[in-house]
Amino acid sequence: MSMIAAFYGGKSILITGATGFLGKVLMEKLFRTSPDLKVIYILVRPKAGQTLQQRVFQILNSKLFEKVKEVCPNVHEKIRAIYADLSQNDFGISKEDMQELLSCTNVIFHCAATVRFDDTLRHAVQLNVTATRQLLLMASQMPKLEAFIHISTAYSNCNLKHIDEVIYPCPVEPKKIIDSLEWLDDAIIEEIAPKLIRDWPNIYTYTKALGEMVVQQESRNLNIAIIRPSIVGATWQEPFPGWVDNVNGPNGLIIAAGKGFLRALKATPKAVADLIPVDTVVNLMLAVGWYTAVHRPKSTLVYHSTSGNLNPCNWHKMGVQVLATFEKIPFERAFRRPYANFTSNNFTSQYWNAVSHRAPAIIYDCYLRLTGRKPRMTKLMNQILRTASMLEYFINRSWEWSTYNTEMLMSELSPEDQRVFNFDVRQLNWLEYIENYVLGVKKYLLKEDMAGIPEAKQHLKRLRNIHYLFNTALFLIVWRLLIARSQMARNVWFFIVSFCYKFLSYFRASSTLKV
């Protein structure tokens, strides 16, 4: 019997960010392994014209929850969606809902965040810092609360090279920043933002670091733990391999590469690609929830959910495997054949951007214009290049994350728990994982049918032929122009032609002699 699964039985669990990538996988696993849990409260806001109920309905009816519905047929009754907008000071939760949350919650998983790298400082602080503080204040009023699990990121201290499982202080107190945002206007905030974030690469990682400090400062006598995942990728095993549902992190780039838009990337091939499957993160979260509640460590423990030091894979190996998978299972209607070029050199990167990205986009837009259609490729290409440049910081460096706490926890688990809540990344086979990942992107993000693979392969063959034709035509045109303008080119041309002529004459003469 799994001790962790048993622990969550009969419990009331509060999840923020349950509609996000990590949150959905967390809910799925909880329902599947502890179908006798009492209730999962989720703090949700209406979005994209959908009410809370419609959002929950959509999640529960997705492929991700198919297994859950077999194990826990009354799953609909066990989810309680509570209106909450974490960017409002009191979350906008009604009095009755607040009362219920305060009196019933046993465990909190705080996943909600803005993960945009380019968010405004005001919004990012509101969500990643102030909301965390507010939730901790709520938690301190929950008599039945056993554990508060805060999800941060392994990159919250990416200004350091070696990162331990400790909370590092930030140069400016979070409280000072929160207070000053109250009276500063937006223009001034954006002006001071670069000075505040110093050597952090973006507002996201900086505000996640502030969020950790807030957790430390406001922990009171709560049982708190922090989990720091690195780059969260598609599911490895559970509930099935390759599930993914948004374009964040590598996902968008995999699409752009598979469709032939992105053919070069400023990346360091030998840098560690610290990807961690989402189900591995979720298993660790549930194990940490159990451990924090049952063993009540004296201080706030930080757990790294990373792969680099236990089972490293670099961007080169990852890129090669991504490309090999595109050969086997290509994406439909590619713009160009997928190709790859990793370069860490600035000049080479600019060159590839001009030749491999911007020039084909401009040519294609000219073609669209000539055929009476609206040009769109340059805009799309700019968007892809902007995204790639935002991610560059993370694919050109390596970090060392220590994992003592995570390994300690692994050793504390029973063999059954180690199996059911496996977060041992050493068992991950990267080649298999990446193949399933790319397949998952195709099936669950692009919603492409596997029956379309033969046609996709045909399309790639046509693109290859167009590519050869285009290159030959380009060569001939350039050569013709050169010959028209340069004596040297004419001499070279004369030399090549006379050489070929002599060679052919010799070849013909020797074959006549043999006869």
Ligand SMILES: CCCCCCCCCCCCCCCCCCCCCCCCCCCCCC(=O)SCCNC(=O)CCNC(=O)[C@H](O)C(C)(C)COP(=O)(O)OP(=O)(O)OC[C@H]1O[C@@H](n2cnc3c(N)ncnc32)[C@H](O)[C@@H]1OP(=O)(O)O
């Ligand atoms: C030596 C030889 C070796 C050979 C090897 C082969 C090499 C191959 C080379 C090329 C091929 C590449 C193959 C692929 C290989 C694997 C991929 C490697 C890259 C992996 C990089 C990972 C880095 C992750 C870093 C994570 C660090 C921290 C992790 C976390 O803690 S949190 C999660 C991370 N958060 C995010 O990812 C959010 C990032 N997004 C943003 O901040 C913003 O969206 C934005 C990028 C700033 C863009 O903002 P905008 O306002 O301009 O746009 P908007 O958001 O409205 O979106 C516009 C449209 O763009 C789509 N889109 C959004 N994000 C992405 C994305 N990541 N990729 C692609 N597209 C994206 C969005 O959907 C919109 O589309 P529309 O709705 O249709 O308009």
Ligand SMILES: NC(=O)C1=CN([C@@H]2O[C@H](COP(=O)(O)OP(=O)(O)OC[C@H]3O[C@@H](n4cnc5c(N)ncnc54)[C@H](OP(=O)(O)O)[C@@H]3O)[C@@H](O)[C@H]2O)C=CC1
């Ligand atoms: N994905 C990754 O690679 C990594 C993620 N993390 C951390 O994991 C956590 C989850 O990330 P992930 O699932 O990928 O992110 P998503 O962007 O997929 O999910 C974010 C969640 O936060 C919710 N949220 C955002 N703003 C508000 C708001 N104002 N009110 C209520 N809810 C809000 C979103 O709700 P809605 O659906 O309404 O937008 C969504 O449920 C985050 O804390 C992130 O920092 C850490 C490392 C890597």
